[in-house]
Amino acid sequence: GPKVLQIPSHQIIDMGQMVTLNCDPVSNHLYFYWYKQILGQQMEFLVNFYNGKVMEKSKLFKDQFSVERPDGSYFTLKIQPTALEDSAVYFCASSLGRTTNTEVFFGKGTRLTVV
Amino acid sequence: GDSVTQTEGQVTVSESKSLIINCTYSTTSIAYPNLFWYVRYPGEGLQLLLKVITAGQKGSSRGFEATYNKETTSFHLQKASVQESDSAVYYCALGDPDSGTYQRFGTGTKLQVVP
Numbered sequence: 001g002p003k004v005l006q007i008p009s010h011q012i013i014d015m016g017q018m019v020t021l022n023c024d025p026v027s028n029h030l031y032f033y034w035y036k037q038i039l040g041q042q043m044e045f046l047v048n049f050y051n052g053k054v055m056e057k058s059k060l061f062k063d064q065f066s067v068e069r070p071d072g073s074y075f076t077l078k079i080q081p082t083a084l085e086d087s088a089v090y091f092c093a094s095s096l097g098r099t100t101n102t103e104v105f106f107g108k109g110t111r112l113t114v115v
Numbered sequence: 116g117d118s119v120t121q122t123e124g125q126v127t128v129s130e131s132k133s134l135i136i137n138c139t140y141s142t143t144s145i146a147y148p149n150l151f152w153y154v155r156y157p158g159e160g161l162q163l164l165l166k167v168i169t170a171g172q173k174g175s176s177r178g179f180e181a182t183y184n185k186e187t188t189s190f191h192l193q194k195a196s197v198q199e200s201d202s203a204v205y206y207c208a209l210g211d212p213d214s215g216t217y218q219r220f221g222t223g224t225k226l227q228v229v230p
Contacts, residue, residue, distance in 0.1 A: 105162075
């Protein structure tokens, strides 16, 4: 079936540095999402993106976070600067339509460790 | 706002026995939400198991069933006879058809099927 690919699967970064998480969504999908899951906790919505713009973001989407998808390439989540509490698994997802009744396809996640 | 509650973090069931994983939801929307079950097998990304978008209806897939009960605001996942290959983490999710632009997830229930 359709796949969402996330690169890399694991990244370790020094606190204060910048990190970019890459996501290759399903090719014909129009809506893109990032979720964050801290170990042992709930997977929580960060942000979604459609037609080149952020549609909605949660309070977890701090000012240090940004997303973009330049020219239909990777959908990226950038954190600059990183903080220790940013350590989590970040899941990228995409869907063809709005998610309220449409299947969402998820990647396997990128485990970010901030040291 | 909308939320999803899964009370069991982990469930252990013997092979060929029946399973029920609990899910309840709450919503501030006037419209009934769309409800989903997703599953994450070891080493894989989250994938849709079943969905129901009409209150009172039942969804089914791969031997699993869930009935959308608007009276009790529940969407429990059931299977009559589990197999070891069903061992995975199961997530209940909700989509608000009125105003939501993303799906909200429960905390997940890890199912371990033992011989």
